[in-house]
Amino acid sequence: MRRLLLLFTVLAEPLAAQGQPILIKAGRLIDGRAAQAQTNVGILIDGERIRAVGPLAQVQAQAPNARVIDLSQMTVLPGFIDTHTHMLLQGDVTSEEYEDQLLKQSIPYRAILGARNARIALEHGFTAIRDLETEGAMYADVDVKLAVNRGEVPGARVFAATRAMAPTGMYPIGTPNWEIDLPHGVQTVDGVDNARLAVRDQVQHGADWIKFYSDRRYFFAPDSTLHSWVNFTDDEARAIVDEAHRLGRKVAAHAIGSDGIAAALRAGVNSIEHGDGLTDSLMDVMVRNNVYWVPTVTVGAHVVPRGGVWPALVALERRAFARALKKGVKIALGTDVGGFPWTEINQAKEFEYYVQYGMTPMQAIQSGTSVAAALLGQEQNLGAVAPGLYADLVAVAGDPLRDITELQRVRFVMKGGMVYLSQ
């Protein structure tokens, strides 16, 4: 039923939208930036962008013949942003699940699922995603992005990282059988020249972001600090970051243990992904250098059944989250969806975890809207309901400031002035 409705709205929308402004009547507005919600707000939309936001009567007077969308019984918010996704992955709690996808599925097949996942994100209210690597599917994230941007398929706006990087032998798939050459989940990079070449290669093929794996093999020291084996030499990691920045791209580092986080921060990355082993002194460096933390709590909770070190990692991250909040570390919402199946868990679950972990509902909402947009360098386009920004909006029936799980039940989704979900 929901799918049919979506199809109908996608087909119907362009006929109605021809040049006519849209006035949204918002019963309650959480704009992604302000500390308080507002009531009885008008949002005037011209084409793909917002022209005006203010008291309903005042905005209505600016466009008397606008088409009205009545959300007066709902709470309107900016479209959500998930800053850590994997469209080309369908869950990989076990290494078998991961290897099945890389060995038994073609990249075209995986790209079809990727397009489906971009639509699932949109239906969940995520109008933009930073897709942090394709796990062996080369540059297929850029293809999904192109198809979405050209209107061929409905989907979230995609900021693509393409292939990610790790040195030889430090990322799956590994095998003791040296006679066969298996696919790798990343681009293999060794040495500083190779690092610069890899960045240029990925940017040439459409990478908006560069991602590398800073560490692996996580273990606890007796003092309960989480350690890890660092993948790149400092010179290699610095070469990746320097070349990316030179080409106008930012860098995300997978870093879970304190050693891996420290190495990534020495290299000058823009965001730490996962970051379970963050210590107080590493948090201080992040605040000082304006480095964002993307905690991906949802995937952590999902992989707890793996056992081993994972349950302890989740508990450690929860404590780190509380300390990071106090210190003012910028936390951008990211889920690592793809590490868990897109079809089983709504990404908006991440908002709920952040509130459980100590954020106010408003802080959690901003983490997945304006803070995420700032990480992407998209404050002028995304992450808030404000004049000049894209008309990327969602609406929920209740008040998410009272019940954050409301965000897992979006009733209305607009992206670039087009309605994709209305129920």
Ligand SMILES: [Zn+2]
């Ligand atoms: Zn990931």
